[in-house]
Amino acid sequence: MAKYELPINSRMLKSDFVFGVATSSYQIEGGAEEGGRTPSIWDTFCAVPGKVDNGDNGAVACDHYHLWKQDVAMIAELGVDAYRLSIAWSRIVPRDGEVNPEGLKFYENIIDECHALGMKVYVTLYHWDLPQYLEEKGGWLNRETAYKFAQYADIVSQHFGDKIDVYSTLNEPAVSAFLGYRFGIHAPGIKGNKEGFLASHHTMLAHGLAMPILRKNAPNSMHGLVVNAWPAYAESEKDQFAVELSEAESYHWFVDPVLKGEYPAIVKERYPYDMPMILEGDMAIISAPIDYLGVNYYSRNVVRLNEHNVVEKVVLEDVEKTHIGWEVYPQGLTDLLVAMKQRYDNLPPIYITENGAAGDDSVTDGEVNDTQRVNYFQTHLKATHDAIEAGVQIDGYFAWSLMDNFEWAFGYEQRFGIVHVDYTTQTRTLKQSAKAYQAMLVERAAGNK
Known part of the structure; x- marks a missing residue:
């Protein structure tokens, strides 16, 4: 196994710190018409x-529906402590009021x-x-969907x-x-401030309705919520309001109601005619109290107010970016966590x-040399350590993603x-980043003995 120099020794983190990898159902499973599953909004979109x-779709994706056992073995060989996955709602409740035992069995396996x-x-x-x-x-524009989610959460947790x-109730409700x-x-492809804020309130309501159900059915498990956050930085001193509004809209809007019992005032004042109907209670x-908060971080936003008094993102030149065009900015992770x-x-x-x-990754002579990703993980683990x-x-860190998938x-x-x-042969090849992650975890395991 190759030796990777890490700027942070994993043993500097507490011995029960959780290292894992993550996926999601529609992105990897495939088997879209198998096992009793019915279409989701992403099939339609x-x-x-x-x-x-x-014109891509998730009908086959990584064919994890059939290859799950070899995939789980591959995850275990990485040496991780945990695997984060999602359940496809329509595999469990394929029609309103109907429970699919085959779907439950798939995830149970x-x-x-x-x-x-x-x-x-x-x-x-x-x-x-x-x-x-x-x-x-009506989807998330229909308040009833929040209650349908609570029923689904009850089925799964029972x-x-x-x-x-x-x-986790929700991933990235924003x-x-x-x-x-x-x-x-994204699916279902609806546009409108009023619609967006209404959908956001109903997703957060769904989270809240599910929490006591999950606690009742799984009293010894942990329960929480996962949000994504892109910390904002001002292009100039005069753009501080743009920073406050950008962060309030993108993630305070979803964390404040859980931890403070209210939506941020700056957003309500900015969009007074687009606010959702919030019922008493x-x-x-x-x-409702949560046991943990999941935070997904990829990059930051640099923002300013334009001539129309609208927040806009500034495209930076001469900075390192990933293949998707996002700046590599590990300091943003530390700043975000400390600010929270x-x-x-x-x-x-x-x-x-x-x-x-x-990354724009390809296999050459059986190897995938994704040096940038190796460095990305190293620097962001260091940023995590700095926040600690x-x-x-x-308490933990999950690499996204286990494997290439439908993005x-x-x-x-x-x-x-x-x-x-x-995607033609469904062959899996560990990239250098996987080997580096694995090497770190092997070193950690040896040090913890």
Whole structure:
């Protein structure tokens, strides 16, 4: 095994710090018409010309539906402590009021195999693949969908209970609500500020409604929420308001209601005519206590107010970027985590639930030399360590992603995996980043003995 010089020795982190890898159902599973699964909004969205690069879809993806056992073995060989995956809602509840035992069995097999190989399982209940039959009733614009989610959470947690070590209600509600219902970039492709904010409130309500159900059915598991955050930086001193508004819209809007019981005032003042109807008791439901907060970090935004008093992102030149065009900025992760601790007196333990880089990766002589990704992980683990040193409680780190997969509107052009996937043959090839991660974990295991 090659020796990788790491700027941070993993043993500097506490011995029970969790290292893992992450995936999501629609991005890897395939088997779209197998096992009793019915369509999700992403099946429908992918069929609309021009919505996804190259007309790609997740019908086959990484064929994890059939190759799950070899994939779980591959994860275990990396030496990680945990595997973070999501459950496809429409595999479990293929039609309203109907439970699919075959879908439950599929995930049970994966969970049991992970446990047999010594790994914990972190399950996300909703990673953007809303059943299409619910979208036809309004999707997240329909308040009833929040209650349907609570029923789905009840079905899953009644079946698995504490067998799932850690439950996440939602992954990145900012993306599913705003990219899906405000900006139209993701499924179901709806555009409108009013629609986006309404969808966001209903997703947060869904989270809150599910929390007491999960606690009742899985009292020994941990329960929480995963948000994505892009910290904002001002282009110049006069752009501080742009920073405050950018962060308030992109992630305070989703964390404040949980940890402070309110939506940020700056957003309500900015969009007074687009605010959702909030019923009495909603905020109390949403602010149910959580055991942890998952934070997904990839990069930062540099922002300014333009001549129309609108926040716009500044495209930086002469900075390192990944293949997807995002700046490599590890300091942003430290800044973000420290700022969150300062903002929230009741900040629970944090897990970095996604962190990774897209590359233009290919296999040459059986190797994938993704040097940039190796460096990306090294510097971001150092940034995580710096935040811990600054007093933030961080209990784990998950690399995104286990393997190349369907990257939503980008299709298969963007490769985030530490494992390369040949989509024609479904051959998996560990990239140098996977080997570096593995080497770090082997070193850590040896040091902990």
